[in-house]
Amino acid sequence: MTITISKDTQFEAVIGLEVHVELSTATKLFCGCANDFGSDPNTNVCPVCMALPGSLPVLNERVVEFALRIGEALDFDVPTQSVFHRKNYFYPDMPKNFQTSQYDQPICMDGKLEIQTSEGTKVIRIERAHMEEDTGKSTHVGSSGRLHGADYSLVDYNRAGVPLMEIVSRPDISSSQEARAYVSELRAVLKSIDVSDVKMEEGSMRVDANVSVRPVGQEQLGIRAEIKNMNSLRSLGRAVDFEIARQIALVKSGEPVIQETRHWDENAGKTSSMRSKEEANDYRYFPEPDLVPVVPTDDMREMVHSSMPELPAQKRTRLVDDWNISDSDARTLVSNPELYEFVQVAVSIGGTDIAKDATSFAIIEVAGELNEKGLAIDVAPITSENLAQVCTLVANAELSRNQAKTLLGYLVDRGGVVSSLVQELGLKQVSDTGALEAIVDEVLAQYSDDVAQWADADEGKRKKLQGFFMGKCMAQSKGQGNPQIFNSLIESKLGN
Ligand code: ADP
Numbered sequence: 001m002t003i004t005i006s007k008d009t010q011f012e013a014v015i016g017l018e019v020h021v022e023l024s025t026a027t028k029l030f031c032g033c034a035n036d037f038g039s040d041p042n043t044n045v046c047p048v049c050m051a052l053p054g055s056l057p058v059l060n061e062r063v064v065e066f067a068l069r070i071g072e073a074l075d076f077d078v079p080t081q082s083v084f085h086r087k088n089y090f091y092p093d094m095p096k097n098f099q100t101s102q103y104d105q106p107i108c109m110d111g112k113l114e115i116q117t118s119e120g121t122k123v124i125r126i127e128r129a130h131m132e133e134d135t136g137k138s139t140h141v142g143s144s145g146r147l148h149g150a151d152y153s154l155v156d157y158n159r160a161g162v163p164l165m166e167i168v169s170r171p172d173i174s175s176s177q178e179a180r181a182y183v184s185e186l187r188a189v190l191k192s193i194d195v196s197d198v199k200m201e202e203g204s205m206r207v208d209a210n211v212s213v214r215p216v217g218q219e220q221l222g223i224r225a226e227i228k229n230m231n232s233l234r235s236l237g238r239a240v241d242f243e244i245a246r247q248i249a250l251v252k253s254g255e256p257v258i259q260e261t262r263h264w265d266e267n268a269g270k271t272s273s274m275r276s277k278e279e280a281n282d283y284r285y286f287p288e289p290d291l292v293p294v295v296p297t298d299d300m301r302e303m304v305h306s307s308m309p310e311l312p313a314q315k316r317t318r319l320v321d322d323w324n325i326s327d328s329d330a331r332t333l334v335s336n337p338e339l340y341e342f343v344q345v346a347v348s349i350g351g352t353d354i355a356k357d358a359t360s361f362a363i364i365e366v367a368g369e370l371n372e373k374g375l376a377i378d379v380a381p382i383t384s385e386n387l388a389q390v391c392t393l394v395a396n397a398e399l400s401r402n403q404a405k406t407l408l409g410y411l412v413d414r415g416g417v418v419s420s421l422v423q424e425l426g427l428k429q430v431s432d433t434g435a436l437e438a439i440v441d442e443v444l445a446q447y448s449d450d451v452a453q454w455a456d457a458d459e460g461k462r463k464k465l466q467g468f469f470m471g472k473c474m475a476q477s478k479g480q481g482n483p484q485i486f487n488s489l490i491e492s493k494l495g496n
């Protein structure tokens with residue numbers, strides 16, 4: 001079906017993501033060199049990863065194990081065997097002049113990942129995931145910072161041969177929000193199974209976005225551009241939005257989208273052409289003659305299967321069900337393991353009854369404050385035990401929510417013993433009805449003019465009056481009166 005483009009034509013975006021993750025194994029993919037970020041340049045190298053003649057690769061078993069874990073976590077099929085190929089191209093930071101990668105027989109096929117979108121849950125299909133080696137790293141010295149215009153370049157081969165998994169989605173993603181949700185969920189999953197530290201800023205997780213547009217209703221995919229160099233979720237979102245708008249404008253003005261690789265410039269906020277596919281390399285893939293096919297044993301599969309931890313989606317569901325917290329709070333906890341641990345210990349002390357309060361106090365009062373101070377929760381003065389005690393006081397109506405917030409503020413700042421702080425700060429909530437009733441009577445007597453207006457007041461006016469009396473009562477009790485009890489006393493005394 002052909003669709004005629006007019007100025008009113010609606011377009012939709014089609015996005016497929018290629019994600020490279022560096023695996024956090026102790027050693028490289030085919031040699032015993034340390035896989036270590038930040039060592040002195042060219043200290044983690046040997047004849048194998050430097051591709052000296054006569055050296056032979058030996059596959060790191062841990063990499064296969066990590067790949068199988070990824071296979072389990074993302075619901076992939078792991079075929080009986082997979083094969084390494086040589087992908088031939090020249091690049092100064094790649095000592096072999098080919099990259100050992102996988103091609104038509106990757107270790108993982110047909111996986112999927114569920115993401116949350118504004119319209120609910122969406123399944124993004126994943127085409128494949130394969131093992132390959134990373135390249136070294138060039139630094140171009142000179143004002144441009146890029147190869148062109150550099151005075152000279154330095155090469156560090158520490159990264160050459162570091163194991164990567166490339167995870168390739170199907171073009172099931174329809175917006176920048178979905179692209180971000182996919183990467184963020186993928187990151188959470190990979191982190192939870194402990195295969196990578198998934199730091200986009202440090203390059204241990206790198207995302208390329210393939211973007212095309214088509215008129216709504218057209219089945220055939222549009223021509224795509226591939227965008228590189230986004231090193232945060234935010235720049236991924238911005239780059240995808242920019243590219244969608246650029247392509248729609250092109251198509252509307254009757255110009256073709258060119259299939260090419262584009263570079264995202266964070267400062268300029270745009271993508272620009274790096275190279276077109278016509279000039280792209282012919283990689284001359286062929287099976288790696290120095291390596292046998294990879295055939296994971298049943299024992300290995302079983303070991304991986306039985307040692308899978310709880311995945312982020314399962315954990316969120318469990319927290320929503322058992323702790324009775326919102327999906328968005330569960331999301332915050334699951335994406336923040338230290339904060340989760342902090343709350344989890346509090347809940348194990350105080351019981352699941354305090355879980356909801358513990359979660360929301362931890363997110364807003366504790367983490368919020370600590371963020372402002374730039375402090376990590378595991379070194380903050382406040383302890384999980386403190387949080388549990390504060391929540392228990394709230395649950396027993398011995399402390400109002402506002403008092404709890406004040407108390408938590410102190411604990412976050414300098415720590416301390418909850419019971420002594422309650423005394424010191426005069427924070428004990430008074431729930432003794434007799435004592436509170438005396439205060440209410442006093443306030444109503446003092447403001448008898450306002451009380452007189454009650455009988456003829458409409459609903460809005462009554463709300464205002466009630467708030468006013470409440471404020472006076474709270475002030476009179478130095479903030480210690482139980483607000484619920486005050487409220488019901490005021491209501492019953494004023495009558496209808
Ligand atoms: P290549 O080998 O050139 O990288 P692939 O066919 O393997 O190409 O596709 C790479 C990525 O591009 C995949 O994530 C895929 O979903 C996505 N993709 C393919 N065609 C399109 C398209 N027309 N629009 C958007 N994404 C696409």
Ligand code: MG
Binds near residue numbers: 018226
């Ligand atoms: Mg590609």
Ligand code: ZN
Binds near residue numbers: 031032033044045050
């Ligand atoms: Zn080596």
